[in-house]
Amino acid sequence: METHDAKRVEIVIEAPLESRLTDALTKSGVTGFTVLPVLGGSGRSGQWTREGQIGRAGMVMVICLIKPDRLDTLLEAAFTVVKKHIGVVSITDAKVLRAERF
Amino acid sequence: METHDAKRVEIVIEAPLESRLTDALTKSGVTGFTVLPVLGGSGRSGQWTREGQIGRAGMVMVICLIKPDRLDTLLEAAFTVVKKHIGVVSITDAKVLRAERF
Amino acid sequence: METHDAKRVEIVIEAPLESRLTDALTKSGVTGFTVLPVLGGSGRSGQWTREGQIGRAGMVMVICLIKPDRLDTLLEAAFTVVKKHIGVVSITDAKVLRAERF
Amino acid sequence: MNEILSLAGANLLSPIILSFALGVAAALARSDLAVPEAVAKGMSIYLLFAIGFKGGVAVSAHGIDTTLILSLIAGLVLSFGLPLIAFGLLRLMSGLNKTDAAAVAAHYGSISIVTFVAGTSILESRMIDSEGYLVAVAAVMEAPAILSALWLIARSGGGARMEPGLMREILLNGSIVLLVGAFAIGAITGEKGLAEISSFIVSPFKGVLCLFLLDMGLIAGRGLRSMRGELGLGTIAFAVVMPLLGSIIGMGAGMLIGLSLGGIVLMMILSASASYIAVPAAMRVALPEANPSIYLTLSLGVTFPFNLTLGIPLYLATAQFVTGV
Amino acid sequence: MNEILSLAGANLLSPIILSFALGVAAALARSDLAVPEAVAKGMSIYLLFAIGFKGGVAVSAHGIDTTLILSLIAGLVLSFGLPLIAFGLLRLMSGLNKTDAAAVAAHYGSISIVTFVAGTSILESRMIDSEGYLVAVAAVMEAPAILSALWLIARSGGGARMEPGLMREILLNGSIVLLVGAFAIGAITGEKGLAEISSFIVSPFKGVLCLFLLDMGLIAGRGLRSMRGELGLGTIAFAVVMPLLGSIIGMGAGMLIGLSLGGIVLMMILSASASYIAVPAAMRVALPEANPSIYLTLSLGVTFPFNLTLGIPLYLATAQFVTGV
Amino acid sequence: MNEILSLAGANLLSPIILSFALGVAAALARSDLAVPEAVAKGMSIYLLFAIGFKGGVAVSAHGIDTTLILSLIAGLVLSFGLPLIAFGLLRLMSGLNKTDAAAVAAHYGSISIVTFVAGTSILESRMIDSEGYLVAVAAVMEAPAILSALWLIARSGGGARMEPGLMREILLNGSIVLLVGAFAIGAITGEKGLAEISSFIVSPFKGVLCLFLLDMGLIAGRGLRSMRGELGLGTIAFAVVMPLLGSIIGMGAGMLIGLSLGGIVLMMILSASASYIAVPAAMRVALPEANPSIYLTLSLGVTFPFNLTLGIPLYLATAQFVTGV
Ligand SMILES: Nc1ncnc2c1ncn2[C@@H]1O[C@H](COP(=O)(O)O)[C@@H](O)[C@H]1O
Ligand SMILES: Nc1ncnc2c1ncn2[C@@H]1O[C@H](COP(=O)(O)O)[C@@H](O)[C@H]1O
Ligand SMILES: Nc1ncnc2c1ncn2[C@@H]1O[C@H](COP(=O)(O)O)[C@@H](O)[C@H]1O
Ligand code: NA
Ligand code: NA
Ligand code: NA
16 A cells, blocks of 8 residues: 655653643644653652543553654744653654555 | 464454454454453544443454455455444554464 | 755553663663653463553663674563563664764 | 523532543643553453442332333344444534544434443432433443444445444343343342442442542543544534534433433433443454544543533433423 | 252242353353443452451450361361362363363362352351451461372473462462451451441342352453363262362361361361462463363353352252251 | 540550551552552542532531631632641651652641541540531642642742643642532532431441541552652651641641631641642652652651541640630
8 A cells, every 4th residue: 555754753752741832733734743641660760650640640641643744843932842751752754554544 | 482473463352343343353263362352542433431431332452363365355354344333444564473373 | 955865763661660670771872761661462371451450560672773793782682571472572774864973 | 581590500510520621631631640551451350340230229119110121122123223423424514534423323312321320320419319220221222332333324325344243242231241240239139239239339430430530531621632633623613513412312212211300311422422431442453444533532532521510400401391301 | 959949949939040041041142231340340359358257246245266276177178178189089080181270179169258258148047156366267278279180290200380479479369358358347347337337248149249240251251261171071970079178177177176067068168169360360361271260160160150059059058967057 | 645545545545547557568668569550540539529428518517707718818828838838847857859859848738638537537536516618628628738839939940840731730630629629519408418428438437437537548558668868868757747837737727716616626737638639640740859758758658547547636726725625
């Protein structure tokens, strides 16, 4: 089947920041994203697990498929939110079906 | 360690379609897949979150690692299910350990 | 924005093994990882879903971003844990922001 | 008239309705108040089990008679028939295309078990008895409407897909199985079984219903917020007119069969209410071209709150007036 | 004999067993009925807390005596010893290899707390008293069987791994800690503590047990469906013979110690029941080569339903017959 | 003095506190005992709904008076003011930088509703009445402390970000909305509403609180384990000194307003307790540079257990001594 080049951006970020990140992504022209729950993790700020949380805390993973030429705008938008916060950003090359969607 | 070429196919699809998709994948010769829960997302059909759902609604992410030469059969099988529905499909190049499994 | 080469290692493993895997990863010099819940899946050992589980069973997905030169150490560490167990390991090329973190 | 108003007033100021209103208000104000999905599902399992069980116990006490059989048949006929009426009404009142109209119609032939439960608890607080087996009628009415809608589409040359397995999925969906299963358990174990578990399924029932309706309010409110202004006035009006029409047809059926006052009111509520669980899931499989936000907004955002607040007291008052009880 | 049948009949028609049956039926019919994992875990926390607490209160009322100490020791011996018997029986009856046989054996030395709870509630409904501290015996019996199984493997040159940390994990697994902890809280706060929270842990208990068993039925049914025909007849027969054998050994132990009729029956149930939470998790770590679907199917799909429906009434009848009470 | 000790002793040996202790012990021993997040959130929704509702019913029974208004104002003043005192104290006692100190200070101006609930249930078990509207005061005290902390940072040239939307998020956070909403529902439906749902929100309340505190203990214990030795002694001492200081200020406020003995104690508890839900979430948005493990450890790992075990009985004894009741 015909596939098209795309970038897959994966952002792990604190849950209280989620809507700020997705708002920034949407403003930067992203046409869609998917949010996955995160059970736990470890990083410079220590280890944590979902079960040790109360309230709104914890982290989520936001995945965003975009046309390659939009990558820089997206990263800049994401970075303004992620910068001061706990979290990581990674980018992989991907292919997508139905390019008109992205 | 020795690694082998593979394709990683990631499909976001509505939960009521999950078993239809995995049945189609299995029929197309896929040897395994992993299903992740999805918290929310946004796309052409609007934004949604898990918490705003009742019943069986919502989406899931199906991840499938396969030998590169099987990609086309898989995509065709997946596409017949995904075609008319809400959802996205992406493919990345990957390496796997223990090639005999895929 | 400036991005840096990295490897994204994704390991699907049985939940009772999770802490053994992350301990092994940490010992092998990994600076961070993220754990995602898994709803279900299928493989050589059959199909299963989260809802059919009681107790601590089920699987999780551990994602690890690392500098490319650390890949082999990580895979060896992971493999000693995964070897005898149900589960899969895949590796993709990725880019990350803020290389100093990995 | 005065009595209707005081009835509606008393209903509007009950903890159940106020909890729903709190949910709607919180969602509209964009509070992050949320009931975890697993907890909401747990509460719905509890409610279905309790209402089914109690219905079964009632039947075990009063026995089976022809009215029971007639009620089940009436339920089937209503669930098959109401979508046809809804479809016609939609084509008249709204600008929806055939696919969307058929999908919406399916929801109005099916039922909302929470509306039914709310109705039961309002009847109870007014000490109006009703036939226990109407729970079984509710179960029977869940699915047939889906078939009617698919037939409507097929007839007009549309591409509804009656896929293999879909029929089984619809008939064996979790809420039908739980409702019917709990009904059977109640019928088998009777009063003795009820005594064993009544401090679980009877005493806390209304309180759980409050929290469940809080969540329903949150969901309905979120739906309304995201749909603001996207639906035409005619379409929204349908979501109020159709329950009124449905309730009258339901009343006719209930009187024909010879149900008690409470039974007639519950039959009206079943006919007037619209599905938001079983039918939407089936539509995503069978009619994916239909826009889910249309039918969810109408069923959950308009008809459900309407029935809960004004509809039920109105149906009760109408039934009291017509039957003269 | 007649009495056994009527006892079994009454048991089979209780809401608890029927809820389990409903779950099995729904799963076999491939309904999508499902209890969210979090809710199931929440209910199991509730049940463990309640049963532990009530056991502790009973001990605080009756005091500690030598029988308590003897019961704990008996529990240890049974949990260590039963796997050896189970292993021998499996090698005789089934074609399982040593690894799988040892893994299965571990499950039958350990216990199923839900079977124990169901037994307690059947005793209660027949007004048969039992020693409260048997809850502590249940806790004591959870883990030792795992060590026996690992020893069996090690002896036969197999590669069981007694990994660092595993011992701590087994002994401090959540259900043991909660059961023992709640037992201690109950023993400390006594009747006064119970009075404070009895409308939470006593009144709704049986109802929660119904919903929990509904979920257990769903899980057992799904397991059975996916395993259809994969296990040999001898292996399946083991899952019925072993509980019978275990119950007789448990009865001997109970009589030797001098337990009451109720206590003897609970000791039989503990010996007859098989683990499906603590042991499977430990086996995945220590004996990953063993096939999990074998031990889960036997323990959850065969032995658990057998004990729940026929086993418990049979054990009670046997104990009544033998002790002549 | 003797009485304080016996009071503290009775408190320490209640099921509620022992459940908390069990959680802490299990976490410190690294047991895998865990309450699913969804269940914990479900319980917190239940507790907030119940406590709010009961407060509202109390107000509907006793009517609104000036003391109510004064109490709300006092709550506002305390929530705005306490962070300033906490900040000063921290700069004196601990080596924390300004950002961390301000973040911690915000937590101590805000409140812990679970501590409040535990206080209420201790008062109840001693049959000491209190003003129902103090629930509303609790709600009012949740947010202002955040603003004070941000002002402290802004004044010292720090980079706190009063982002668009943050204010709305803070004021409409789920627990405030649920508490105030349930309070309103209780006030509207009054004793009649309470009667309808009291077997849900009154009878099982204490039992649910036990399980909730078990989970809080697990969380606090896990936090303590991972923080071992990372905080200075001065910082830890602050987490005990500040509640004592806060309670005295709260006592002054309560006496000034003319609250009853129970009311004064609850005012002390509100002032002495520290937030661990609303404020941490707000801090992650507004003050991401502050280290979350510092404020969570202090609030949840030190102050919360201190108040729960020793604080509340001490505040009660002090209030009884000072007011001479
Ligand atoms: N190298 C990594 N690979 C995958 N996830 C990571 C990595 N480093 C950090 N994370 C995730 O990002 C969260 C915050 O990381 P940090 O900001 O380093 O504390 C962690 O809890 C992990 O979930
Ligand atoms: N560009 C994208 N990147 C990641 N996920 C997407 C993207 N577009 C859509 N999705 C996911 O697919 C779902 C349905 O998309 P759509 O069919 O465009 O409404 C969304 O709710 C997202 O979860
Ligand atoms: N080809 C695959 N692609 C994605 N996930 C897989 C694949 N094979 C196995 N898995 C995952 O790994 C788990 C165990 O696989 P296995 O060891 O083959 O039974 C499955 O339940 C899936 O979640
Ligand atoms: Na209807
Ligand atoms: Na056993
Ligand atoms: Na405070």
